[in-house]
Amino acid sequence: MNKENGQKVVIELQNVKRDFRVGSETVRALRGVSFKIHEGEFVTIMGTSGSGKSTLLNQLGCLDTPTSGEYILDGTPVRSMRRSERAILRNRKIGFIFQNYNLLANTTAVENVELPLMYNKTYNAKQRRQAAIRALQAVGLGDRLEHKSNQMSGGQMQRVAIARALVNNPAVVLADEATGNLDTRTSFEILCLFQELHRQGRTIIFVTHNPDIALYSSRNIMLRDGVICEDKENTSILDAREALAALPKEDE
Amino acid sequence: MSIKNLLKVAFTAILSNKFRSFLSMLGIIIGVAAVIIMMAIGQGSKQSVRDDLSKMGTNLLTIRPGADMRGGVRRDPSEMQTLKMADYESIVSEATLVTHVSPEVTSSGQVIYGAKNTTTSVYGESPEYLDIKLWTVENGSCFTEEDVKKSAKVCVVGKTIVQELFGDKNFDAVGKTIRFKSIPFRIVGILKAKGYNNWGMDQDNVMIAPYTTVMKRLSAQTYFNSIVMSALSEELSDDATEEVTNILRRNHKIKEEDESDFTIRSQQEWMETMSSTMDTITIILVVAAAFSLLVAGIGIMNIMLVSVTERTKEIGLRMSVGARGIDIMSQFLIESIMISLTGALLGIALGYGGSWMAKHFFMLPSSVPLWSVGLSFSVCAFIGIFFGYVPARKAARMDPIEALRYE
Numbered sequence: 001m002n003k004e005n006g007q008k009v010v011i012e013l014q015n016v017k018r019d020f021r022v023g024s025e026t027v028r029a030l031r032g033v034s035f036k037i038h039e040g041e042f043v044t045i046m047g048t049s050g051s052g053k054s055t056l057l058n059q060l061g062c063l064d065t066p067t068s069g070e071y072i073l074d075g076t077p078v079r080s081m082r083r084s085e086r087a088i089l090r091n092r093k094i095g096f097i098f099q100n101y102n103l104l105a106n107t108t109a110v111e112n113v114e115l116p117l118m119y120n121k122t123y124n125a126k127q128r129r130q131a132a133i134r135a136l137q138a139v140g141l142g143d144r145l146e147h148k149s150n151q152m153s154g155g156q157m158q159r160v161a162i163a164r165a166l167v168n169n170p171a172v173v174l175a176d177e178a179t180g181n182l183d184t185r186t187s188f189e190i191l192c193l194f195q196e197l198h199r200q201g202r203t204i205i206f207v208t209h210n211p212d213i214a215l216y217s218s219r220n221i222m223l224r225d226g227v228i229c230e231d232k233e234n235t236s237i238l239d240a241r242e243a244l245a246a247l248p249k250e251d252e
Numbered sequence: 253m254s255i256k257n258l259l260k261v262a263f264t265a266i267l268s269n270k271f272r273s274f275l276s277m278l279g280i281i282i283g284v285a286a287v288i289i290m291m292a293i294g295q296g297s298k299q300s301v302r303d304d305l306s307k308m309g310t311n312l313l314t315i316r317p318g319a320d321m322r323g324g325v326r327r328d329p330s331e332m333q334t335l336k337m338a339d340y341e342s343i344v345s346e347a348t349l350v351t352h353v354s355p356e357v358t359s360s361g362q363v364i365y366g367a368k369n370t371t372t373s374v375y376g377e378s379p380e381y382l383d384i385k386l387w388t389v390e391n392g393s394c395f396t397e398e399d400v401k402k403s404a405k406v407c408v409v410g411k412t413i414v415q416e417l418f419g420d421k422n423f424d425a426v427g428k429t430i431r432f433k434s435i436p437f438r439i440v441g442i443l444k445a446k447g448y449n450n451w452g453m454d455q456d457n458v459m460i461a462p463y464t465t466v467m468k469r470l471s472a473q474t475y476f477n478s479i480v481m482s483a484l485s486e487e488l489s490d491d492a493t494e495e496v497t498n499i500l501r502r503n504h505k506i507k508e509e510d511e512s513d514f515t516i517r518s519q520q521e522w523m524e525t526m527s528s529t530m531d532t533i534t535i536i537l538v539v540a541a542a543f544s545l546l547v548a549g550i551g552i553m554n555i556m557l558v559s560v561t562e563r564t565k566e567i568g569l570r571m572s573v574g575a576r577g578i579d580i581m582s583q584f585l586i587e588s589i590m591i592s593l594t595g596a597l598l599g600i601a602l603g604y605g606g607s608w609m610a611k612h613f614f615m616l617p618s619s620v621p622l623w624s625v626g627l628s629f630s631v632c633a634f635i636g637i638f639f640g641y642v643p644a645r646k647a648a649r650m651d652p653i654e655a656l657r658y659e
Binding site (some may be wrong): 061092116118119120135164168 | 253254256257264268451565566569570571572573574575577578579644652653656
């Protein structure tokens with residue numbers, strides 16, 4: 001196992017490049033990106049639109065493969081993998097959280113959270129349900145198990161989505177603008193949850209264009225024009241709980 | 253994903269779009285019901301024709317004058333007069349494989365009693381005719397060999413004639429004298445009612461008289477229109493045919509290489525001819541119905557393509573959490589199979605209902621053959637797979653990144 005300073009390397013990008021052909025033009029979305037993320041880090045990846053952050057997210061999520069370079073996820077090289085192998089890798093190693101939650105309509109919270117385990121034959125129906133209930137309890141929705149997605153608020157839906165991302169106990173949680181659709185208060189609540197997960201030792205990558213989020217993460221990677229322009233540790237992490245408490249009380 | 257979960261997902265998907273799912277099922281329902289009803293009526297008609305024919309005696313053999321008719325060639329009238337008294341006598345004395353024999357001469361015309369009259373056919377037969385045809389006399393008795401020898405003016409009549417001439421079909425007309433072409437016939441027996449046969453012929457509108465009487469007094473002919481007889485058993489029909497053929501060829505002095513100037517048909521052959529005609533009609537009807545299943549399949553494909561497009565985002569999500577192409581493919585295939593098989597089940601139920609209605613309200617002989625149920629079910633499973641494949645493959649080949657971004 002790849003270890004450095006006693007800490008396990010979960011993600012390693014080696015000069016990853018990704019080109020897209022658009023008509024006769026070649027768009028170079030990633031022009032050689034290299035970094036390592038260790039277990040337990042809470043990394044924000046920031047950049048303006050067109051900086052290549054979506055492309056990078058797709059690479060990290062094994063939804064896409066590099067044109068050149070190598071991506072090693074939890075010890076597994078991804079570039080030469082087949083589609084179905086990457087699907088299994090996503091199933092076991094990655095938890096996705098999307099801006100628009102992407103819950104299945106007309107489906108209860110538990111069923112939504114069970115979804116990743118449906119594609120994992122090592123779980124039977126009972127284990128699947130128990131794991132889903134545990135994950136929902138962990139995000140504070142233990143009393144909303146049988147609520148359908150259309151009976152929940154945005155914050156609750158995002159909590160279900162987070163539970164779904166955690167249910168397979170992934171090596172890394174990938175969040176894509178996870179607070180983008182939420183109001184300020186709910187955003188901070190979700191951010192609290194992420195910090196809580198971070199404290200528990202989860203590896204989290206949070207892709208966003210909102211610079212405030214970076215204040216609450218342990219490390220910040222900045223992309224510009226397909227290359228990393230800044231990569232620094234955050235030595236003074238703010239506590240989202242304090243920010244939440246400082247918010248004016250909601251009108252009753 | 254396990255089969256159980258796939259079924260559950262497909263079921264949920266179908267239920268979440270009840271009306272649309274039902275509409276795409278409707279084609280299958282109608283198609284399957286049509287196939288089953290067509291097959292039921294075809295099978296039922298065939299069975300009832302067979303029953304009718306076997307009621308006439310399955311060991312019945314009929315000798316007709318003239319070679320087997322081919323095409324529409326008009327036959328030489330002399331060819332129609334080849335069956336003579338000598339042939340009948342030879343068969344009676346020599347044939348070992350036949351039990352009853354009766355020559356047959358027919359004539360039709362008006363029969364009169366008092367002021368009433370009706371049109372009928374007179375069959376000139378020997379008394380054995382009733383045994384050959386498995387007919388029974390209800391009142392009185394049949395005429396005798398003695399009557400045949402004397403060319404007696406006696407007859408046995410069917411119920412329809414009694415009804416027409418005496419105004420009541422249960423009237424005991426034995427002893428009454430009726431006139432046919434101005435010849436008086438005394439009724440000695442009345443046949444048990446048989447009703448209509450499958451060709452719509454009234455089997456009770458008959459008058460049977462000794463063949464000698466008909467030949468001498470009515471038609472003045474020296475030849476028979478045909479000779480009917482019973483083989484010892486149904487299995488011996490072919491052997492009996494061969495035996496009688498040899499006797500008649502010898503009688504008629506037909507050379508080895510020449511064709512016979514008569515034809516022997518067994519009831520067996522009639523049944524086969526009728527069955528194959530029925531089969532042809534059934535096949536044509538079923539093929540027509542099967543085309544509606546094809547159209548229904550195209551309908552399912554159409555709905556599945558819409559469904560796949562609508563659920564692009566769901567497909568993207570499933571892929572991002574680890575669904576492989578094959579998982580997505582199975583999900584949509586199972587959904588289309590489920591639609592077509594549910595349609596098949598409903599169609600089978602409707603088919604049974606339709607077949608029952610055909611029988612009870614339209615008096616059509618109809619019985620659903622079990623194999624047609626099995627066949628339509630497997631055809632529908634095939635339709636589900638065949639027409640579900642293209643949409644399912646489209647879903648399986650989606651790029652998860654594109655699919656997640658789809659609005």
